[in-house]
Amino acid sequence: xxxxxxxxxxxxxxxxxxxxxxxxxxxxxxxxxxxxxxxxxxxxxxxxxxxxxxxxxxxxxxxxxxxxxxxxxxxxxxxxxxxxxxxxxxxxxxxxxxxxxxxxxxxxxxxxxxxxxxxxxxxxxxxxxxxxxxxxxxxxxxxxxxxxxxxxxxxxxxxxxxxxxxxxxxxxxxxxxxxxxxxxxxxxxxxxxxxxxxxxxxxxxxxxxxxxxxxxxxxxxxxxxxxxxxxxxxxxxxxxxxxxxxxxxxxxxxx
Numbered sequence: 325x326x327x328x329x330x331x332x333x334x335x336x337x338x339x340x341x342x343x344x345x346x347x348x349x350x351x352x353x354x355x356x357x358x359x360x361x362x363x364x365x366x367x368x369x370x371x372x373x374x375x376x377x378x379x380x381x382x383x384x385x386x387x388x389x390x391x392x393x394x395x396x397x398x399x400x401x402x403x404x405x406x407x408x409x410x411x412x413x414x415x416x417x418x419x420x421x422x423x424x425x426x427x428x429x430x431x432x433x434x435x436x437x438x439x440x441x442x443x444x445x446x447x448x449x450x451x452x453x454x455x456x457x458x459x460x461x462x463x464x465x466x467x468x469x470x471x472x473x474x475x476x477x478x479x480x481x482x483x484x485x486x487x488x489x490x491x492x493x494x495x496x497x498x499x500x501x502x503x504x505x506x507x508x509x510x511x512x513x514x515x516x517x518x519x520x521x522x523x524x525x526x527x528x529x530x531x532x533x534x535x536x537x538x539x540x541x542x543x544x545x546x547x548x549x550x551x552x553x554x555x556x557x558x559x560x561x562x563x564x565x566x567x568x569x570x571x572x573x574x575x576x577x578x579x
Contacts, residue, residue, distance in 0.1 A: 342369075342524060343456075343509045343562060345376055345426065352505065354380035356568060357421045357450050364420045364444065366410045366437075367428030371397035377424065378402040385420075387413055411436035415444045425453040430487040434496045442571060451499055454566040455488045456509060459518075461558050464550040469518075472543050477527035480534065485527075491565040499569030507564040515551045518560065519544070 350373075354360060363381040365374040367388055374386035378400045387408040388394050394405050408414070410425075410432045423441055425432075441451055458473060460466055487495045511517070519540055522528055531539045551558070 342372065342521070343459075343511050343560070345373060345564070346507055346509060347376065347379075349454075349507050349564070349566070350376040350380055352507075353377075353422060353424065353450070353452050353568070356452075356502070358448055359421045359446070362420050363422045363424065364413075364415060365424045365426070367425055367431065368397060368405070369393050369426075369428065371400075371403065371405070373424050373426040374398075374403050374405075375400055377422070381421070385413075385415060411440055413440060413444070417443050418446050420444045421446055421449050423449070423451045425451075427455050427488075429453045429492070429495060430455070430484040438496075438498055445571060447572070448570070450568060450570050452566065452568045453492065453495075453497070454507075454564055455492050456562040456564045457488065457491065458562075459521075460561050460563075461518075465518075465547070465558070468543060468546050468550045469522075472522065472539070472547075476539050476542055477525065477531045480527040480530040482526060482530075492567055493565075495567075497567055497569060499571055501567060501569040504566045504568050507566060509562040509564055511560045512557045513560050514555055514557050515547060519547075 360381045361383065363377040363384045365371075365377055365384060365386040368374050368386035369388060369390075370393060371386055374384050375398050377384045382402070384400075384403045386397065386403050386405050387410070388397075388405075389407065389409045391407050394407050397403075397405055406414075410428075423445060429437075445451065458466075458470060461469070513521075522540060528539055548554075
């Protein structure tokens, strides 16, 4: 099955500049399931979520359709990496306690993926999917960064990006959904770190390919003015939007 590959060409940059997910998220997800034999991180990319799961599960299977992403993924003794589409894997039926999809569900073929979820998930297993929105630093930097997002590279975002703008609330999710707490990601970055992160955006890459010019050059001076002192490190925060569900509602206890 074909997949929309927006990241293989810069898999190394993704591994370096993408923010880490909070440990509190994985601790919460681990508590949501009764067993911790096997987790599947689907669309693993550079393995960030898989690494977080490894602290809580005996084994983690991490799949991605991109060979380059898998080659750049973080290695861990508990993680088994493999190149596979989200919609068709070799994972045994009813073997997975928790499935996670981090910032990737919007690229999947939804119907086929949920069929695979039903096949591999244990009866009491859970599916957790999440995305994260635009970063927040301070009003001056945010104004420049949001202008870059909307007006400089905005026309070059793939159409699936709207699911992230809508916080995954409009994405198909045919499960019994549970309420979840709020989570945020946080990093301490200098301006070059932020630029490196912006260069991993699929819209940045598409804009650059289309116009034969790095779009970062258009706003670098404005960003430097907003950032302030050269080399200073600022706190960067991203809101994380989580959806958690099981395939069927738990059986009610007999009265």
